Amino acid sequence: MVWTLGGLFVLSVLLLIISILKSNHVAKMEHNQIDVIHISTMKEINALQESIRNLELDIEVVMNEAGIQLSSEEKVFMREVLDLYKRNYSIESIAKQKQVPESEIEQRLAPFQKIKDEGRKVANEN
Numbered sequence: 001m002v003w004t005l006g007g008l009f010v011l012s013v014l015l016l017i018i019s020i021l022k023s024n025h026v027a028k029m030e031h032n033q034i035d036v037i038h039i040s041t042m043k044e045i046n047a048l049q050e051s052i053r054n055l056e057l058d059i060e061v062v063m064n065e066a067g068i069q070l071s072s073e074e075k076v077f078m079r080e081v082l083d084l085y086k087r088n089y090s091i092e093s094i095a096k097q098k099q100v101p102e103s104e105i106e107q108r109l110a111p112f113q114k115i116k117d118e119g120r121k122v123a124n125e126n
Contacts, residue, residue, distance in 0.1 A: 078108060085109055 063070070070078065077098070084094045091109065095102040 081105060081108055082112065085112065 081094055081098060084097065085091075089097075091102055091105050095105045098105070
């Protein structure tokens with residue numbers, strides 16, 4: 001009986017050690033998977049940042065070639081106005097929200113409205 005209890009105790013200790021080793025191995029594999037995901041995410045973030053930088057430089061080049069000089073505040077204002085217009089806000093509501101006269105909003109959006117209207121004319125001619 002003593003030998004049986006001793007054998008069972010030794011067997012339980014061996015099973016405990018094997019269980020600990022396996023859990024450590026699984027934890028290391030999970031850690032490696034997390035590292036791989038982290039690295040791929042960082043690569044994607046870096047690629048997106050590089051794309052954004054390239055777009056900003058392209059915009060600078062186009063603005064310089066077109067002779068347009070806008071301050072950073074004017075760029076932000078124009079971006080916000082164009083965003084609202086693209087989301088189908090009316091010119092009146094954009095002017096009210098930005099607290100500027102409607103004529104200024106119409107003037108700023110004039111180049112974008114021509115392009116939009118021309119596209120509609122071509123689509124409707126068919």
